[in-house]
Amino acid sequence: MTFSNGKMKAAILLLASTALLTACEKKEVDDLPPPATGSQGAGTQTDPNANAVRPGSQEDFLASVGFGQDRIFFDTDRYNIDSRDQVTLQTQAQWMARYPNAQITIEGHADERGTRDYNLALGERRANAAKNYLVSLGIGAGRIRTVSYGKERPEALGSNEQAWSQNRRAVTVIVN
Amino acid sequence: MQLRLIKFIFLCLLVLGTPAALFAQNVSEEDQGEVEVIRVDIENSVRRIAIPDFATPANANTAAGGTAALGAQISAVIANNLSGSGLFEPVGPRGVKKVSYPEVQAPQYPYWQGRNADQLISGFVRAESGDRLTVGCYLYDVNFGNEVARAGFVVPVRDWRRAAHKCADTIYSKITGEAPFFDSRIAYIAETGPKDARVKRLAIMDSDGANHRFITNGQTTALTPRFSPNYRSILYLSYRDGNPRIYVYDVESGRQRLITQSRNPTFAPRWSPDGQTILYSMAVGGNTDVYKISVNGGTPQRLTRAPGIDVGGSFSPDGSKIVFESDRSGSQQIYVMNADGSNQRRISFGGGRFATPEWSPRGDLIAFTRIGGGFRVGVMRTDGSGIRMLTNSWQDEAPTWAPNGRVIQFFRTQRNSGKTSIWQVDLTGRSERKLPTPVNGSDPAWGPVRP
Numbered sequence: 001m002t003f004s005n006g007k008m009k010a011a012i013l014l015l016a017s018t019a020l021l022t023a024c025e026k027k028e029v030d031d032l033p034p035p036a037t038g039s040q041g042a043g044t045q046t047d048p049n050a051n052a053v054r055p056g057s058q059e060d061f062l063a064s065v066g067f068g069q070d071r072i073f074f075d076t077d078r079y080n081i082d083s084r085d086q087v088t089l090q091t092q093a094q095w096m097a098r099y100p101n102a103q104i105t106i107e108g109h110a111d112e113r114g115t116r117d118y119n120l121a122l123g124e125r126r127a128n129a130a131k132n133y134l135v136s137l138g139i140g141a142g143r144i145r146t147v148s149y150g151k152e153r154p155e156a157l158g159s160n161e162q163a164w165s166q167n168r169r170a171v172t173v174i175v176n
Numbered sequence: 177m178q179l180r181l182i183k184f185i186f187l188c189l190l191v192l193g194t195p196a197a198l199f200a201q202n203v204s205e206e207d208q209g210e211v212e213v214i215r216v217d218i219e220n221s222v223r224r225i226a227i228p229d230f231a232t233p234a235n236a237n238t239a240a241g242g243t244a245a246l247g248a249q250i251s252a253v254i255a256n257n258l259s260g261s262g263l264f265e266p267v268g269p270r271g272v273k274k275v276s277y278p279e280v281q282a283p284q285y286p287y288w289q290g291r292n293a294d295q296l297i298s299g300f301v302r303a304e305s306g307d308r309l310t311v312g313c314y315l316y317d318v319n320f321g322n323e324v325a326r327a328g329f330v331v332p333v334r335d336w337r338r339a340a341h342k343c344a345d346t347i348y349s350k351i352t353g354e355a356p357f358f359d360s361r362i363a364y365i366a367e368t369g370p371k372d373a374r375v376k377r378l379a380i381m382d383s384d385g386a387n388h389r390f391i392t393n394g395q396t397t398a399l400t401p402r403f404s405p406n407y408r409s410i411l412y413l414s415y416r417d418g419n420p421r422i423y424v425y426d427v428e429s430g431r432q433r434l435i436t437q438s439r440n441p442t443f444a445p446r447w448s449p450d451g452q453t454i455l456y457s458m459a460v461g462g463n464t465d466v467y468k469i470s471v472n473g474g475t476p477q478r479l480t481r482a483p484g485i486d487v488g489g490s491f492s493p494d495g496s497k498i499v500f501e502s503d504r505s506g507s508q509q510i511y512v513m514n515a516d517g518s519n520q521r522r523i524s525f526g527g528g529r530f531a532t533p534e535w536s537p538r539g540d541l542i543a544f545t546r547i548g549g550g551f552r553v554g555v556m557r558t559d560g561s562g563i564r565m566l567t568n569s570w571q572d573e574a575p576t577w578a579p580n581g582r583v584i585q586f587f588r589t590q591r592n593s594g595k596t597s598i599w600q601v602d603l604t605g606r607s608e609r610k611l612p613t614p615v616n617g618s619d620p621a622w623g624p625v626r627p
Contacts, residue, residue: 077507079462112594115531115545115573116399116619117444117457118501118508120413120420121464121485124441128462147419148441148459152397157371159570159591 056099058174064095071171072130076111076164079125081133089130092172093137104139106130107171108148109155111164116150123148130170145175223351226293226318227255227268230311231277236303238333243309246336247301250311253340254297254347256384257358260600261348261583262607267293280314288318295324297347301336308332311339315347325350337386338626345625355538355580358383361623362585363401363410364598366390367616371594376618378412378425383578383622385612391425400444403623404451411435411445411454422456424471436469436476444488449495457487466500468515479517490535491515492558499523499533499542499558510544512558523560532574537624538581541603545573545586553586555603566605576622585611587618 053059062070069092072085081089096102108127110119127146135141156163230247240246248269255266272291275283280298288296299313312328327346329339338359345356366379375394378401381387392398392414399420401412410425414432422442425432435454436442444457448468455468458476464485469476480486482504489500499512502522510524510533524530528548535542541555546565553572554565571589578584585600588610596618598611611617 077503112571112589113547113551115508115547115551117487118485118503118531120441120443121457121459121487124459124464125462125485128459132462146462150420152374152376152399154372154594157592157594159594 056102056174056176060099061092061095061102061172061174065091070173071169073165074126074168074170076113076168077122079122079129081129085130086133089133090137093134093139096134096139096143100140100143101176102143102174103176104134104144105173105175106134106144106146107153107173108146109153109167109169109171110151111167112151112154112159113164114151119150120148123150126168126170130172223263223294224265224267224292225258225295225297226272226288226291227251227258227266227297228272228275229269230299230301230313231275231280232301233277238303238309239307240333240336243301243303246309247299250301250336250340250343251297251299253337253384253386254313254344257341257344258348260384260607260609262602262604263348263352267291280312283314283316283318285316285318285321288316293318295351297343299343303333304330307334309336309339311336311343313343313346315350337382341382341384352582354582356625357578357580357583359626360579361403361407361626362598362611363403363412363621363623364587364613364617365398365401365619366613367596367618368394374594378410378414379613379617380410380427381613388614391427400619400621402445402447402621404447405449405624406451407623407626411447413443413445422454424454436473438476446488446490448491449493453491453495455489455491455498457489466498466517477517479513480520482520486511488532490533492535493537493539497535499535501531501533508547510542510556510560523558524556525560526563534575534577536577536581537579540581543575543577543584545575551589553584553601555584564605566601566603567599567608572599574619576620578622579624585620585622587620589618 053063069088072088106127108123110122127148131144131146154167156166230250232243232247235242235244251269258264259266275298277300280300283296283298296316296318302310304310308330310330315325317324325346329342331339341359344358349356360383361380362383363380366377367374369375376397377394378391378398380389396414396416399413401410403410408427411422413420414423420441420443422435422445423432424435440458440460442456442458446455452471453468454471457464458467464487465478465480466486466489467476467478484504486502489498491498496515497512498515501508502511508529508531509522510530511520511522513520528546530544530546532545533542542558543555546552546554551571551573552565553567553575556563569588570591572586575584575586583602585598587596588599589596596616598613598617598620601608
């Protein structure tokens with residue numbers, strides 16, 4: 001996936017206003033159950049002991065980007081980064097720019113309504129779409145690893161559209 | 177494990193008056209109406225078949241129990257095999273009179289006629305020196321009062337079930353005119369634990385679920401196994417280094433290795449029919465294509481180049497073609513190409529998405545998962561015509577063919593709980609049954625008939 005220069009610059013200029021936007025964009029996500037601990041510590045951000053958080057760590061990342069902002073969501077069979085995803089990833093990129101030594105893994109996931117192999121490929125596509133956007137914002141490609149879990153690691157457990165929409169996701173995890 | 181199965185007698189006598197001749201003739205016709213012909217003939221050929229306990233000349237103790245008890249177990253395995261094929265209504269061994277050893281070769285036809293049976297399977301178990309058994313089995317036509325087939329097998333005692341499968345295979349082939357399939361094995365993924373923390377282990381078992389063995393311990397997720405044609409190794413996907421990668425696992429030594437040293441994710445492995453080539457999918461920068469590589473390593477050959485997800489695939493039985501899945505048209509559809517990647521063309525039309533194509537070992541049909549509302553398993557001809565759906569549930573997925581191309585296994589996922597189970601269906605779609613697995617099961621892969 002490529003972005004035109006103009007579009008990228010506009011996106012970067014928007015960074016300053018993302019905090020406000022993020023607050024609005026989060027609304028729908030806030031209605032959802034808290035992330036399960038299965039996604040490598042995503043749940044630890046509720047730890048009130050925030051003062052003990054090591055700068056540049058996964059805990060710091062989650063606390064900095066805000067609730068639910070460690071992930072972006074996709075439509076069925078899609079992997080495009082929409083404007084809302086861009087805002088989330090811009091927030092993440094700001095944090096990554098502050099901690100240039102932080103290594104990043106992006107986990108790509110699919111919902112259960114796809115066949116297994118196709119979902120592995122789709123999760124990889126989604127993780128790479130998120131990675132490519134972060135790279136377009138100036139984050140070094142060498143810092144970002146992708147891994148697809150296909151439909152193997154659902155976070156919402158129902159078999160309904162609401163659950164599936166939560167599971168079609170790319171989650172950013174800080175690994176060092 | 178080195179198995180010796182010695183066939184010491186195989187005498188098929190003249191078949192007169194059985195439906196076998198007619199059945200074989202019709203299904204061998206390669207005309208456009210083939211699928212419908214199969215349906216009609218199978219419905220007509222479901223037969224009541226009496227299976228009393230196999231007799232023994234003298235009860236002898238073996239490592240697997242007394243030969244009298246083994247005789248009862250063997251006839252039960254045969255009855256279960258035949259029942260599962262959907263073509264037979266076995267009567268017994270429970271509730272059927274015991275047959276004496278001399279009677280095995282001199283059946284009391286009037287008695288069995290009175291039991292409303294069309295055919296009779298009779299047999300014996302005899303202990304031999306060196307921890308071996310002789311299992312003899314005989315098929316009789318009750319109405320015509322004649323012997324239809326007989327076969328005998330000498331097996332190590334621990335392989336008594338294989339003798340039962342070979343016996344069932346002999347009878348199945350004789351009556352239907354189809355190739356055998358019971359003496360074969362399944363690799364699959366054993367599943368335990370809740371939906372959001374599923375433990376997935378590589379496991380193997382006989383085609384009827386017996387002789388089950390876990391291979392991996394579940395510490396890392398295992399997916400999509402495939403037995404090699406000689407059963408010596410298994411291709412499967414593991415997250416053991418944190419990334420989805422295909423490994424080839426040596427069944428005897430327990431050693432495994434990556435099929436390619438690439439740092440990219442690899443998945444959807446398949447063997448070529450001769451076991452010399454591995455077909456797989458690899459994602460590079462998010463773009464998935466189909467590749468193949470020699471089983472001995474070397475440079476992989478990229479077979480697809482379309483932007484989008486080209487994934488899965490399975491060889492035609494002669495190795496000349498590959499059927500695979502691609503979303504290059506905008507949604508998952510089935511394509512066929514030559515084994516070198518040339519001449520790629522879409523064959524699935526007709527609404528919905530088509531996925532997980534699997535070429536029948538007979539070469540005549542392609543099984544698939546159709547996505548549209550539910551997930552259903554079906555078959556089509558190799559040109560994409562003649563689509564027939566065989567199952568109808570919330571989520572049926574990933575068909576795998578019996579070695580004779582007449583039965584399909586797949587896995588079924590329950591809505592909400594996500595619990596999985598392995599099922600078997602015949603080509604009419606009428607005979608559907610769940611396989612007994614010790615825990616939940618998915619991703620079945622059926623191997624060839626054992627030598």
